[in-house]
Amino acid sequence: MKICVITPRYMISGVALAQYRFARALVGQGHDVDLVIGRVDPHLTVPPAPGLNIVTLNKPNVRSLFFPVWRYLRAAKPEVVFSAEDHLNALVLLIAILSGSKAKISGSCRVRPFDTYSNVPFTKRWFLKQVMRAVTWRADALTCVSKDMVEQYRQVFDAPPHVCIYNIIQDKSSTQRMREPVDDPWFEAGQDPVLVAAGTLAPWKGFDDLLDAIAVLKARGRMVRLTILGEGPLRTHLEEKVVSLALSDRVRLPGFTTNTLKYFSRADAFVLSSHVEGLPNVLVEAMMCGLTPVATDCPTGPREVLQDGRYGYLVPVRDPAGLADGIERALAAPIPPEVLAEGVAPFEEQTVIRRHFEVLGLAEPIAA
Template identity: 30%
Template structure:
């Protein structure tokens, strides 16, 4: 998303720097020119403050855009400590009360207190959904009206899906494809998805493809073996260009226990793929307009998820209708008009 926005900013005449803890990652190869990628040379968030101050004093950007606590705190403090005059925009992309639910009482106190004391000094506070804004407000004590809700931008151009690509070779040629895209971590609850898939009738000739990489891979592979689903469940890993998988999919499934927004639902709808999602806090219900553009099922309910996936596979959806529905939903409006009011000159993200 940041890479896509950088392309837009560059096209509008802004200079863009990507400021990273470390200069590494799969997306480096697609950073648009002439954007600069700058490494702070640190491994952990807590060591980023002083290198960030040095960057701000040297490069003097007009706007500093920081995403996700605690980097948001570092951005606000670095502006103060570096004595630079710039706008600071902070954005949060998840329901933090859920993300850090298991971190203990002391961490929760630190989370709430740091937001209460420091977030008011940001020029703009962004939440990617109304649910995230409500969560941030409850954590920080800052009124919800002081958070700007800006939904994440659509992943592709409006003509997404018009250019057909060949079916990925790892997908069975005649199978109905259930697709899930996301990092293999506990939040995404792919174990629930595999469990639900194992309860679906064999005569549907379905194949489950989980696109992504993460620390849960060994556990998920073990579950696939325990359920005797070898060949029925594929985990091809991370893909920089997942469009071919979306176009091959019959149904897209999100099984998360919580989300901030759910970009992958947007990507699926852009391709006209029917969506089944857990009704988790806090993005899917907003994107799907309370179920108008996709099925919502209770979090953690394998039977309900299996039933919804089966029903979706047995329908004959009108993909063009789904694309048009996506285009009329409020969350698809460009966030640029709101963001641009904050940006003058160079942008550091």
């Protein structure tokens, strides 16, 4: 089957990496797959994958993708299009209507609708809501990456068709990536516990709270070390805060890495300090590596992924002392690997692909 997986931007973020992983998994199931990317961040290269055709359009934003995507649909004639993010979903649906494309369209929503749409007339988010209302009929499926998000769409739209389908987290390359060596003395056995966090260094990730939590632990005499993997606009601020809290020997921000799993598989606990999420892929990745998670009970996703605390420790949002308490619990009573594996099962690639095809009404066999 000819399939297009499209994303507006390739960067180190949950959406772009999830679309890449999904496209690669579809190739593994025997499909002819194009991964269409609006633009690639300058410092990155899309990793080649056997059998995956990568099409880069080199356009700066979603609006500028209209004619390139129109031409692509007319020329390539994919049978199925998997889009992600509401702005792009609306554009792809509009193009499919105007171009007469016969492709089945599945649009995945990755951000809370409360942050995407508005009822304030003539604002950008209001216009997007009107466009989405007008083109939704063309969608063969609209999906969300968490059940909580489905409920939120029901508050924003009248009788929306959205259903929950998780991202692929566990795929055939995961085990290999976990086993890659880590050249870092912090991750050698016999030292103080190592915590890892990962994500864009941005305000909503709550890394300020996490640094305050490490300071609380230090004041309690609990010596831990923290590695925050990622890059972003708050780097200078966070580095200055590390110094101001006298944590330079306890906290490191090594920057961007193409493989977080090798660090997760050698750490003692994972911490998600976010104020808001869609569904945090990184939380499932940590569980997949056998790493006990501590996560803020933020909207949306952590409570759903951790099943009310069965697969990890939930703590209040914006509460450094509560976060410190959760970290101490995780180190004292880690979740058994076999229990964590149970929590990861819904995110396995064959399970996710089968669900997508069911929703689209396609009876494609799944390869062994």
